Amino acid sequence: MPLIRIPIVGLVAGQLASMSAPGFLSSVTALEHDPLIPAQAQIIDQRSFNVLHDVPPASEANGFTPFIPPGTTLESLLAQPFHIYDEQFLEIIGPNPTLTLLNHTDSDPIFHEAPVWYPAKDEMFFAQNAGAPAAGTGLAKSAVIHKISLGDITPEMSSKSNATGSVKVVEVNEMPDVVNPNGGTNYKGQLLFLGEGKGENIASAMYLVSPEPPYNTTVILDNFFGRQFNSLNDVSINPRSGEIYFTDPTYGYNQDFRPAPGLPKQVWRFDPDTGAVRVAADGFNMPNGICFSPDGGHVYVTDTGAAQAFFGSNFTFPSTVYRYTVDPQTGILHDRTTFAYISPGIPDGIHVDTRGNVYLGCGDGVHVYNPAGKLLGKIYVGGTSANFQFAGRGRMVILAETRVYFATLEAEGAFPGVLYE
Ligand SMILES: *[C@@H]1O[C@H](CO)[C@@H](O)[C@H](O)[C@H]1NC(C)=O
Ligand SMILES: *[C@@H]1O[C@H](CO)[C@@H](O)[C@H](O)[C@H]1NC(C)=O
Ligand SMILES: *[C@@H]1O[C@H](CO)[C@@H](O)[C@H](O)[C@H]1NC(C)=O
Ligand SMILES: *[C@@H]1O[C@H](CO)[C@@H](O)[C@H](O)[C@H]1NC(C)=O
Numbered sequence: 041m042p043l044i045r046i047p048i049v050g051l052v053a054g055q056l057a058s059m060s061a062p063g064f065l066s067s068v069t070a071l072e073h074d075p076l077i078p079a080q081a082q083i084i085d086q087r088s089f090n091v092l093h094d095v096p097p098a099s100e101a102n103g104f105t106p107f108i109p110p111g112t113t114l115e116s117l118l119a120q121p122f123h124i125y126d127e128q129f130l131e132i133i134g135p136n137p138t139l140t141l142l143n144h145t146d147s148d149p150i151f152h153e154a155p156v157w158y159p160a161k162d163e164m165f166f167a168q169n170a171g172a173p174a175a176g177t178g179l180a181k182s183a184v185i186h187k188i189s190l191g192d193i194t195p196e197m198s199s200k201s202n203a204t205g206s207v208k209v210v211e212v213n214e215m216p217d218v219v220n221p222n223g224g225t226n227y228k229g230q231l232l233f234l235g236e237g238k239g240e241n242i243a244s245a246m247y248l249v250s251p252e253p254p255y256n257t258t259v260i261l262d263n264f265f266g267r268q269f270n271s272l273n274d275v276s277i278n279p280r281s282g283e284i285y286f287t288d289p290t291y292g293y294n295q296d297f298r299p300a301p302g303l304p305k306q307v308w309r310f311d312p313d314t315g316a317v318r319v320a321a322d323g324f325n326m327p328n329g330i331c332f333s334p335d336g337g338h339v340y341v342t343d344t345g346a347a348q349a350f351f352g353s354n355f356t357f358p359s360t361v362y363r364y365t366v367d368p369q370t371g372i373l374h375d376r377t378t379f380a381y382i383s384p385g386i387p388d389g390i391h392v393d394t395r396g397n398v399y400l401g402c403g404d405g406v407h408v409y410n411p412a413g414k415l416l417g418k419i420y421v422g423g424t425s426a427n428f429q430f431a432g433r434g435r436m437v438i439l440a441e442t443r444v445y446f447a448t449l450e451a452e453g454a455f456p457g458v459l460y461e
Contacts (some may be wrong), residue, residue: 078130080137081122084109084418103346103355103383106404106422114422121405121420122449128410129417132397134434134450139419140198142188142207142444147174149441150186150209153389154224155429156231159435161175162191163213164429164437165251166444170220170236171295171349179239179295182219185212185249188444190431198448209444214255218247218295221287223274226458232284236271236292238271240299244269244292246284246310261310269308270301274329274389277457279336281371284310285320287327287341296350309371321364321373325357328449329390329400329427332366332456333411339364339373340398344386359386361400361409379413389427389439393451401425412452419447429453 043454076085089109095101117123121139124130143151149169156165165187171178188207197203214286223234230248237244245262249255263269271292274284289305292298292416306322307330321327325345332339341364345357361380380387385403392398398409399417405421406428421440428438430453438445 050426052328056454077124078122078133078135078137080139080218081124081130081133082116082118082120084112086125098355102353103359104353104385104403106384117420118422123418124416126410126414126416127419129408132393132408132416132449132451137449138198138447139421139438140193140200140446141188141202141204142193142446143204143209144443147442149175150184151439151441151444152437153222153427153438154185154233155389155427155439156224156233157429157431158187158226158228158231159432160251162431163187163189163251164431165224165231165427166427166429166437166439167218167221167224168232169426169441170222171292171297176306178220178292178295182217182235182238183221185214185218185221185233186210187212188437189379190435190446191436193446198446203446212255214249214257216257218249218257219245220271220292221247222291223272225275225277226455227277227284232275234272234275234286236273237268239297244272244288246272246275246286260312261317264303264308267302270303270305271298273327276330276332277330278309278339278366278371279334279457280366280368281311282313282457283371284312285330285332285339286310287330289324289326289328289344290324291349292309294351309374320371321376323376328386329361329388331390331392331398333396334392334394334454334456335396336366336368336456337364340390340392342378342387342390342400344388347386357384359400361387361390380409380415382407385424389425389429391428391430392454392456393430394454396454397451399428400441401427405440406436419449421445430455 152169154167168183170183177183218233218235219235270290274286290301307320309320328344329342343358346359363379365375387400389401396411406419433452436447
């Protein structure tokens with residue numbers, strides 16, 4: 041599809057409403073860039089590939105194979121990276137979404153996981169990939185935390201698709217180290233990180249890190265009745281109770297930097313007020329991302345069992361998002377439903393916007409689902425995004441291993457349970 045940049049001036053709510061009329065998508069699946077579609081967006085009509093005639097077997101097209109719909113190329117998919125699968129996506133991206141590459145490395149995956157926004161300084165913290173051979177992290181040394189200052193990103197920069205080199209990537213030397221950080225969230229004005237641990241003798245742990253120099257660190261949980269967690273992965277705060285819910289898969293073991301697992305792969309909850317630690321849900325292959333809905337009525341947990349790290353992939357295992365109902369009084373999770381199965385890649389990081397739409401870091405970028413579980417669109421980066429994070433309204437940082445992007449859009453991130461004022 042040719043790149044035709046048509047400036048959209050002041051697309052107003054009324055126009056969006058008329059776009060949502062039934063039949064809207066079918067009326068604009070034209071080859072020309074429709075003036076009602078933002079310049080950086082394109083429609084991907086799933087009907088165009090419901091029948092491919094020549095469908096390759098799983099030995100050729102599996103869960104990690106990029107899918108290039110007929111009539112598109114990798115270049116055309118990247119040229120207009122906001123992919124509209126449903127007209128509701130237009131309300132999420134607004135009239136003028138942008139996607140900007142801010143920095144990249146040759147091979148070191150420093151833009152991997154645990155993005156935490158610190159509103160007071162408008163900084164985004166994030167972690168290097170722990171256990172990735174290209175990083176040399178895991179057993180030999182811990183992955184490190186870096187940050188970027190979003191205040192440094194001018195509108196002129198974000199209007200470009202490539203503003204590489206214009207934002208400093210600063211290493212955060214927290215004291216003492218968060219060992220192999222992988223998950224993070226804001227917590228009562230501080231940063232909360234999960235460390236996967238290292239070897240047999242450095243247990244996986246939950247840390248509070250001061251967002252201000254000297255970035256002093258306090259461990260707040262490192263065991264369950266004297267037993268090490270496997271390798272803590274991701275975390276979300278129940279907005280009704282303030283309790284900390286977190287996942288504990290075995291990726292540290294599957295990546296050769298943690299010993300054989302000694303606990304089931306499950307979701308836990310921790311009440312720092314009483315010290316109580318208990319299981320919240322089990323029955324997973326690899327519980328990974330976790331995020332409460334904005335009102336706390338639901339919690340989403342991803343299972344990335346299809347990816348077994350050094351043990352390879354198994355595409356009969358989940359690449360799946362589950363949703364639970366959260367009991368308002370007890371915080372107990374019930375009514376597990378299968379919310380989404382994604383392709384390509386695995387649904388790793390997960391966040392919600394203020395309207396309850398669900399954003400997932402996947403194999404080709406960020407996928408966006410409505411609360412009914414329908415794919416609305418993608419922010420396409422043409423490679424894996426393990427995680428990403430909103431920075432308030434209309435801004436998002438997307439981590440893609442050796443690349444970091446800044447996106448502007450209409451949606452506002454919700455931060456369930458997080459009081460950062
Ligand atoms: C972005 O710009 C930098 C610096 O000009 C260049 O080295 C890099 O190849 C560009 N990246 C892409 C993806 O265009
Ligand atoms: C990425 O950021 C680092 C640190 O600010 C800088 O030294 C480097 O030149 C940047 N790399 C690119 C490709 O922009
Ligand atoms: C960091 O140190 C300050 C000053 O002693 C203290 O108030 C704060 O609680 C500490 N934060 C963490 C996460 O250790
Ligand atoms: C995937 O897992 C299933 C169920 O355990 C097993 O039967 C199958 O052999 C596995 N496939 C591969 C390629 O490992």
